[in-house]
Amino acid sequence: xxxxxxxxxxxxxxxxxxxxxxxxxxxxxxxxxxxxxxxxxxxxxxxxxxxxxxxxxxxxxxxxxxxxxxxxxxxxxxxxxxxxxxxxxxxxxxxxxxxxxxxxx
Ligand code: HEC
Numbered sequence: 001x002x003x004x005x006x007x008x009x010x011x012x013x014x015x016x017x018x019x020x021x022x023x024x025x026x027x028x029x030x031x032x033x034x035x036x037x038x039x040x041x042x043x044x045x046x047x048x049x050x051x052x053x054x055x056x057x058x059x060x061x062x063x064x065x066x067x068x069x070x071x072x073x074x075x076x077x078x079x080x081x082x083x084x085x086x087x088x089x090x091x092x093x094x095x096x097x098x099x100x101x102x103x104x105x
Contacts (some may be wrong), residue, residue, distance in 0.1 A: 023058075024091075028099030031092055035084060044104035049077050054104035058097040065093045 039050040046052035053061065067074050068085035088096070 023094045023098035025095065025099045025102060027092075028095035028097070029103070031088075031096055032099055036096075039080075039084075044100055049080070051075075053100055056101060058094075058101040061097040061100050062093050065096065069093070 040046055040053050044054035065085050065088060068082045069088055071082060
C-alpha cells in the first residue's frame with residue numbers, strides 16, 4: 001500500500017514537472033502582444049527598421065533572444081532590441097519562440 005502511494009505520487013510529480021517544462025504558447029502570446037507587437041507587428045511582419053520575425057523556426061528565435069539577453073551585438077540595430085530581452089526568463093524565451101514559430105508565416 002505504501003509503495004503504491006509512493007508510485008502514484010512519483011508519477012503525479014513527473015507529470016507536473018513535464019508540464020512545467022513544456023512551452024506555453026498562450027503565455028508566449030501574452031508577452032508578444034504586450035512587449036513585442038508594437039515593433040514587430042501583430043503578425044510578426046515587422047516595419048521600417050524593425051525586422052520581420054515571421055517564418056523563423058523556434059530554435060532561431062530562441063537563439064536570437066538569448067543573444068540579445070546576453071548583450072551580444074547581433075545586427076546594426078541591436079541597441080533597440082537588446083533592452084526588450086533583458087528581463088526574459090528561459091521559459092519566456094521558449095514560450096515566445098513556440099508562439100512566434102507556430103503562429104506567424
Ligand atoms: C523597440 C522596438 C522593438 C521591440 C519592442 C522588440 N523588438 Fe525585436 N527587434 C527590434 C530590432 C530593431 C531588431 C533588429 C536588431 C539588430 O539589428 O540586431 C529586432 C530583432 C529581433 C529578432 C531577431 C530577428 C532576426 O532576423 O535575427 C527577434 C527574434 C526579435 N527581435 C524578437 C522580439 C521579441 C520576442 C520581442 C518582445 C519580447 C521584441 N523583439 C521586441 C526591435 C524591437
